[in-house]
Amino acid sequence: xxxxxxxxxxxxxxxxxxxxxxxxYMVLLxxxxxxxxxxxxxxxxxxxxxxxxxxxxxxxxxxxxxxxPVRADKWVFTAAPIISMVPALIVYAVIPxxxxxxxxxxxxxxxxxxxxVGLLYIVSVASIGVYGLILAGYASNSKYPLLASxxxxxxxxxYEVAVTLTLVSVIMVxxxxxxxxxxxxxxAKHVWFAFVQPxxxxxxxxxxxxxxxxxxxxxxEAEQELTGGFHTEYSGMRFALFFLAEYxxxxxxxxxxxxxxxxxxxxxFPNVAALSFLGFIPSWTWFLIKSFVFLYIFIWVRxxxxxxxxxxxxxxxxxVLIPLAIVNLIVTGIVKVLLT
Amino acid sequence: xxxxxxxxxxxxxxxxxxxxxxxxxxxxxxxxxxVLDFLFVAALYVLLGAPFLAAIQILVYAGGIVVLYxxxxxxxxxxxxxxxxxxxxxxxxxxxxxAVAMLVELGMIGWSTYASPARPAFVAPLAAMPVSGNTExxxxxxYTSYLIPFEIASMxxxxxxxxxxxxxxxxx
Numbered sequence: 455x456x457x458x459x460x461x462x463x464x465x466x467x468x469x470x471x472x473x474x475x476x477x478x479y480m481v482l483l484x485x486x487x488x489x490x491x492x493x494x495x496x497x498x499x500x501x502x503x504x505x506x507x508x509x510x511x512x513x514x515x516x517x518x519x520x521x522x523p524v525r526a527d528k529w530v531f532t533a534a535p536i537i538s539m540v541p542a543l544i545v546y547a548v549i550p551x552x553x554x555x556x557x558x559x560x561x562x563x564x565x566x567x568x569x570x571v572g573l574l575y576i577v578s579v580a581s582i583g584v585y586g587l588i589l590a591g592y593a594s595n596s597k598y599p600l601l602a603s604x605x606x607x608x609x610x611x612x613y614e615v616a617v618t619l620t621l622v623s624v625i626m627v628x629x630x631x632x633x634x635x636x637x638x639x640x641x642a643k644h645v646w647f648a649f650v651q652p653x654x655x656x657x658x659x660x661x662x663x664x665x666x667x668x669x670x671x672x673x674x675e676a677e678q679e680l681t682g683g684f685h686t687e688y689s690g691m692r693f694a695l696f697f698l699a700e701y702x703x704x705x706x707x708x709x710x711x712x713x714x715x716x717x718x719x720x721x722x723f724p725n726v727a728a729l730s731f732l733g734f735i736p737s738w739t740w741f742l743i744k745s746f747v748f749l750y751i752f753i754w755v756r757x758x759x760x761x762x763x764x765x766x767x768x769x770x771x772x773x774v775l776i777p778l779a780i781v782n783l784i785v786t787g788i789v790k791v792l793l794t
Numbered sequence: 795x796x797x798x799x800x801x802x803x804x805x806x807x808x809x810x811x812x813x814x815x816x817x818x819x820x821x822x823x824x825x826x827x828x829v830l831d832f833l834f835v836a837a838l839y840v841l842l843g844a845p846f847l848a849a850i851q852i853l854v855y856a857g858g859i860v861v862l863y864x865x866x867x868x869x870x871x872x873x874x875x876x877x878x879x880x881x882x883x884x885x886x887x888x889x890x891x892x893a894v895a896m897l898v899e900l901g902m903i904g905w906s907t908y909a910s911p912a913r914p915a916f917v918a919p920l921a922a923m924p925v926s927g928n929t930e931x932x933x934x935x936x937y938t939s940y941l942i943p944f945e946i947a948s949m950x951x952x953x954x955x956x957x958x959x960x961x962x963x964x965x966x
Contacts, residue, residue, distance in 0.1 A: 527820075527822070529823075530822070530823070530826070569845055570845060570846070570927045570928045570929055571845045571846050571848075571849045571928065571929055574846065574849040574850070574853065574929075575845075575849050577849075577853055578849045578850075578852040578853035578856075578857055579852070581852070581853055581856070581857025581858065582852065582856060582857055584857070584861055585826075585829065585861070585864075588861070588864055588865075588868070589826075592822060592868055604865075607861065607865070611858075611861065630927075631929050
């Protein structure tokens with residue numbers, strides 16, 4: 455009873471709440487980092503150094519008027535933000551934040567579940583998220599959101615191919631689809647997979663930027679052309695759901711990159727005995743540090759690079775990244791056969 | 795007991811959404827019901843202890859193919875109200891006949907499995923599996939017992955791909 459029901463429920467509650475808090479603070483972090491990059495201060499008014507800004511934002515968004523356009527498709531209009539948010543949250547079920555630890559005399563795993571098809575689960579759940587974008591644009595019954603949603607979904611589908619192909623080459627090296635086994639494989643092989651599969655990692659990260667609609671691939675939200683993107687007609691909390699889903703997806707991409715390519719919860723050089731004094735740091739701290747670095751890079755890239763043009767984006771996806779990912783896959787297969 | 799309850803609930807949802815797919819007036823809504831239907835079918839696979847198939851079902855059908863359906867419907871549909879006149883190509887009698895034949899066939903299959911619940915003869919004998927885990931077992935079966943059907947299916951996909959390229963690109 456306790457092991458099958460109560461502990462998983464507690465874990466789910468912790469993961470969901472931690473994610474939502476992290477997502478709101480990501481917004482603050484992004485505003486701060488971009489402000490510093492541009493020699494500004496960023497939010498400073500609410501709380502010391504603007505630390506309570508997310509709370510103020512949340513209150514503002516909740517009490518704003520909720521508008522549904524008259525000619526909108528009401529049911530779909532209501533469902534679209536939910537469809538975008540839910541997949542971004544349930545992905546966390548299979549992300550391993552740490553190994554088994556003992557807590558209050560019990561063995562507790564620091565992940566909600568470890569399914570045999572973990573990575574496939576992430577990919578398939580993420581592929582449901584695209585409906586949120588398409589339906590938001592369609593249901594708004596307005597031309598800019600429709601154009602933006604077509605762009606967003608075309609972009610997402612194209613880059614999903616390249617990203618999934620890189621995942622396949624990681625799976626070939628690790629020999630498993632389970633997220634926990636992939637981390638264990640990195641421990642056993644004494645190397646982070648970013649050094650075994652550097653090409654796959656670069657493609658994965660670029661694809662991740664494109665799939666989360668982040669700069670320099672944020673064409674679905676190009677303000678100059680589309681007035682704001684697929685969520686133009688949304689207001690209040692519904693808009694907030696789209697906004698939070700984008701940040702939740704960023705955290706997903708960072709966590710997956712950490713798990714697949716940077717050893718998840720493992721400390722740096724887990725097999726070097728001279729570094730074992732680092733053992734006092736709990737394993738999940740390493741996971742959080744590594745994910746945070748990725749999130750910072752997301753923001754850093756946005757503050758640095760200008761936006762791509764749409765045809766450049768599509769050309770990069772189909773003519774560079776996908777062929778490269780396929781070649782990488784074939785080379786991985788050949789090397790694997792030669793080594794065994 | 796719990797499994798039967800879960801199965802009948804899922805089956806009811808699947809059939810309900812399937813009816814909604816064909817009875818809804820708005821084409822986009824009907825595509826959305828199709829997605830829901832696929833998700834519940836995936837849940838059925840999970841119930842059967844086949845998480846790999848469930849994930850593939852969502853990834854390929856719900857996440858891939860239906861998105862393309864939705865694209866086509868959204869671009870073609872353009873909110874035109876359905877025209878009132880009778881479709882001259884509608885073959886009511888023929889359709890009814892087919893439906894009845896199908897029902898009889900299903901009933902016969904159901905009755906024969908109910909009367910003698912033996913394994914059908916056409917299933918290839920399973921090779922002893924040296925692997926464990928759902929994904930590994932599916933892979934093992936595909937590359938041992940079902941190698942030829944698997945290769946034929948992949949040839950079919952290849953032909954479809956070449957055909958699509960030929961159709962899209964008139965001059966190569």
